[in-house]
Amino acid sequence: MKESENNTLNYHVSVDCAIFGFDFSKLNVILMERNFAYNGVEYNDLKLPGDLVRKDEDLDTAASRVLKELTGLENIYLKQFAAIGTPNRLKRFERDMEWLRRIGHPEEVVVTVAYYSLINIERDRIDKSGLPADARWHPVADIKELSFDHMDILTDALITLRNELRSNPIGFELLPPKFTLSQLQKLYEVILGTELDKRNFRKKVSNMPYVVPINEKESGVSHKPARYYIFSKKVYEKTRKNSFDFSV
Amino acid sequence: MKESENNTLNYHVSVDCAIFGFDFSKLNVILMERNFAYNGVEYNDLKLPGDLVRKDEDLDTAASRVLKELTGLENIYLKQFAAIGTPNRLKRFERDMEWLRRIGHPEEVVVTVAYYSLINIERDRIDKSGLPADARWHPVADIKELSFDHMDILTDALITLRNELRSNPIGFELLPPKFTLSQLQKLYEVILGTELDKRNFRKKVSNMPYVVPINEKESGVSHKPARYYIFSKKVYEKTRKNSFDFSV
Numbered sequence: 335m336k337e338s339e340n341n342t343l344n345y346h347v348s349v350d351c352a353i354f355g356f357d358f359s360k361l362n363v364i365l366m367e368r369n370f371a372y373n374g375v376e377y378n379d380l381k382l383p384g385d386l387v388r389k390d391e392d393l394d395t396a397a398s399r400v401l402k403e404l405t406g407l408e409n410i411y412l413k414q415f416a417a418i419g420t421p422n423r424l425k426r427f428e429r430d431m432e433w434l435r436r437i438g439h440p441e442e443v444v445v446t447v448a449y450y451s452l453i454n455i456e457r458d459r460i461d462k463s464g465l466p467a468d469a470r471w472h473p474v475a476d477i478k479e480l481s482f483d484h485m486d487i488l489t490d491a492l493i494t495l496r497n498e499l500r501s502n503p504i505g506f507e508l509l510p511p512k513f514t515l516s517q518l519q520k521l522y523e524v525i526l527g528t529e530l531d532k533r534n535f536r537k538k539v540s541n542m543p544y545v546v547p548i549n550e551k552e553s554g555v556s557h558k559p560a561r562y563y564i565f566s567k568k569v570y571e572k573t574r575k576n577s578f579d580f581s582v
Numbered sequence: 583m584k585e586s587e588n589n590t591l592n593y594h595v596s597v598d599c600a601i602f603g604f605d606f607s608k609l610n611v612i613l614m615e616r617n618f619a620y621n622g623v624e625y626n627d628l629k630l631p632g633d634l635v636r637k638d639e640d641l642d643t644a645a646s647r648v649l650k651e652l653t654g655l656e657n658i659y660l661k662q663f664a665a666i667g668t669p670n671r672l673k674r675f676e677r678d679m680e681w682l683r684r685i686g687h688p689e690e691v692v693v694t695v696a697y698y699s700l701i702n703i704e705r706d707r708i709d710k711s712g713l714p715a716d717a718r719w720h721p722v723a724d725i726k727e728l729s730f731d732h733m734d735i736l737t738d739a740l741i742t743l744r745n746e747l748r749s750n751p752i753g754f755e756l757l758p759p760k761f762t763l764s765q766l767q768k769l770y771e772v773i774l775g776t777e778l779d780k781r782n783f784r785k786k787v788s789n790m791p792y793v794v795p796i797n798e799k800e801s802g803v804s805h806k807p808a809r810y811y812i813f814s815k816k817v818y819e820k821t822r823k824n825s826f827d828f829s830v
Contacts, residue, residue, distance in 0.1 A: 346592065
């Protein structure tokens with residue numbers, strides 16, 4: 335800090351979380367429903383889950399708390415990706431300001447720290463029934479507008495997820511422990527927003543020693559049963575050491 | 583935000599910057615000298631440059647301002663990498679608390695948003711003479727302790743830089759527009775903290791179409807003059823599109 339503090343300000347600090355889940359066909363995110371009337375108009379809109387950071391609470395702890403209160407889950411992939419302090423970021427929509435007044439929320443500047451989380455919907459049994467009444471999974475591709483600046487935060491989260499997926503094996507967080515190569519390809523296609531050539535994709539995967547075939551195939555499927563694979567974090571970390579390669 | 587705000591808190595928000603520069607032999611960072619006496623003892627310690635965020639100022643704007651006030655530079659690679667709100671993060675050392683009281687700094691919680699910046703020392707002419715009297719380049723490898731939690735922030739910045747260097751072509755920000763392959767290799771060795779095999783390194787580089795040889799060689803050197811290369815952002819972005827490869 336400099337030796338002056340003119341024009342500085344008190345803030346409230348919040349965390350907001352983009353919690354992603356993959357259902358083998360599309361990428362989804364948990365949104366909170368907000369219903370209230372304002373000026374005779376009824377509003378039904380959506381926002382990202384989040385909360386103000388509490389006294390003596392670390393930022394990561396606050397984000398973990400939001401995730402746990404919502405899903406019951408702990409020790410889930412959760413990564414801070416941005417702090418946003420744009421002046422007036424909560425005042426974009428008149429209805430948001432009205433809502434803040436109603437819940438007794440401070441109208442001053444709120445700096446928010448944004449997190450994204452990756453959940454395996456199947457493994458973690460977080461389907462509709464596992465969430466509170468006002469929370470629901472929404473296909474990311476269908477979301478057009480959110481409260482406050484949450485649409486910007488969601489877009490940033492998605493860009494971060496895409497970039498991370500290109501350079502780190504985080505996609506496996508969204509898959510069950512064993513998966514087929516078709517499921518893995520679909521995951522990449524959905525998040526990168528592009529179709530991938532099956533032959534090229536399999537060639538790439540064959541160069542990843544940490545994607546390990548196991549002696550088990552799908553059962554109860556109408557097509558030819560595919561082999562299951564697992565992701566070996568141990569092998570990955572060995573491979574990764576001292577390597578660098580910023581593009582193919 | 584939830585519909586309660588029990589136990590929440592007012593914060594001050596600051597930015598802190600790890601500004602890295604490479605001098606062809608080692609990685610350096612700009613630190614601010616702090617000299618003052620406390621309880622009869624004279625303290626000379628070092629901290630990262632930073633400042634409180636001002637009213638109506640965006641976080642990125644505040645970081646750019648700190649960078650510009652210090653170096654005179656604008657439009658430099660500057661990336662937010664963490665927000666830190668650990669309770670009591672400013673109270674680790676008694677001398678820090680005394681210093682805060684002297685400069686009239688709020689003793690309440692300060693959430694800081696950390697940035698790292700990459701500067702080409704040669705190109706940007708930011709040597710010792712270009713910095714204020716209390717600021718100086720320090721070899722990163724020599725730094726053992728900093729004020730507050732700044733050592734943690736610097737360590738995090740370095741980890742982020744290493745990870746980014748593995749997957750993105752950011753190293754070129756630290757080099758002059760034209761560079762030799764030996765200089766490029768040295769940069770990677772210094773930041774990754776490891777020696778690289780020359781033959782393997784050149785093989786990797788030959789697979790990077792965006793590292794382009796130009797028709798110019800070193801002059802005035804005692805060894806065999808080496809060819810210069812440039813980094814083509816345009817070629818990189820074309821190559822990068824739709825590619826993914828999270829390890830070699």
